[in-house]
Amino acid sequence: MKGKAPTFVGMALSMVLVFALFTSALSADVARMTKDELKALIEKGQVTVVDVRSGRDWKSSEYIIHTAVREDPSQVASWANKYAKDKALVLYCA
């Protein structure tokens, strides 16, 4: 029983950490839209889609959104003023 204690503590802590992080990743307080909503807005020309994926997020993906412009998420100040202020900016990050 003595040898089992660290195993259970480790197991419990790891599981808690994995699921806590999973939950926090899903419940981030950011407005979201479906792909159909986005498609309709793109067709109306009402939005600018900015693809801010980088690192593994960019490398692993097979797709890019039509008309999306790619920008560096760590350099927001350098590109934020490039886009018209009367249009909504949709950031695609993952």
Place this chain on the structure above:
Amino acid sequence: MTRLFSISVAMGLLLSPEALTVAGNATGRAGHGFVGFVLLAGLAHLLVSRTYERAFTLYPGPSGEARFIRKAFGAIAAVVSAVCARVTMAVCASTALLATAGYVFNEVFLYWFPNLGFSFCLLGFLLLLNLLGKNAAAIGQLFFVGLAAGGLLLLSLVGFLEWGNPPPAIPQAPTPLAHMPEAGLACLLLFVGFDLAGFSGKTEHHSARAMMAAILLAGLVFCCWGSVSLRFVPAGKLAHTSIPYVKVARTMLGQWGRIWMGLIILSGASAAVNALLMAVSRMMTAMAADGLLPPFLAKGRGHATIAFFMLAAAVAAMMGLGMAGEPILETYMKAGTWFWLLHYAVIQGALLATMARLGPGAGIQKEAGDWVLSISGLAAMVSAAIAMILLEKDWSLLGPVIVLLAMGLFLAAFWIFFSSKKGWLTQS
């Protein structure tokens, strides 16, 4: 079963999505010369695996490698060499591979399921598999590697026999010689990780044989897949895409090709992460038992040691903090690979030092051929490590390498001093 399991652990990292990207890019750069580079790189790594066989003859058991290096170069070198390479890769590469698996699952199988959510679920599944016991983890590893290797070979066969779409007409362009050094280096990187088999079983002597078998099998897979890739996708595209495997599979079989490749990527990522977590935690446990790392890491039962949970928790934390999307993760992965090449060089150096120290009949041969082969292996690994720094155009690899080396040296020196004072450090 044990032998097959050792081979599957050795092949885990070699069949990862990252390895397939490196292989695809190298194929594009080297053209049909890729096969030659793979054979040469495989040969260089076979020399290193031969050294492992000698090391395990002298020092059997999972701590054999550390004891072998320690005897030749001291305790600090043994800790820094192994930990900087394998722990960095276990944390950084696992994070990256799980992120890739998440994207593939989201884009190929279930678009509404969050990619990061899948990455966490896969990590949880692998954690559970290891908690169920050694057999469950071993069967899982065999299944993942079998599916990845078998899937790639079968897909190669489909391509060669043209059972799917016919290969498109690709204009044959001469392969630029300027790309050859990068292609050669990439092929050497393809086999990094075969030595994880040294931490996969009780009888480490056959682990060395498993390493050799894994190198040969992986070499066969790379050669077949590389050759078929060149038939379906232009070399220029293969050289520069981050997803060459998907492009080839899609051209070959359309949507079915994507699904097939999706399964290969998911199993390849699972095999790599499982192998890294299992083997690296076992390495840490063995080193902790010898006093080279803090003893609490060895606490636990079977695979379920504190070291295992710490690695898994570090990967979960990296994903939760959004590190998968940070370019610095890629740089640290490269730094981990660089240290791994250096670790192979250290192993080769340790063999040379051991051969020089031991007299005839001490369990290790001292023939002229042994010296030549060991020096060749050492030269190959040192050259690869130097080339990796020089070929990185913006020298961005130097930063993480210096940071990891400085941290590793400081922590190892502190711990070895403390451990020897406490009497925890075993005799080498």
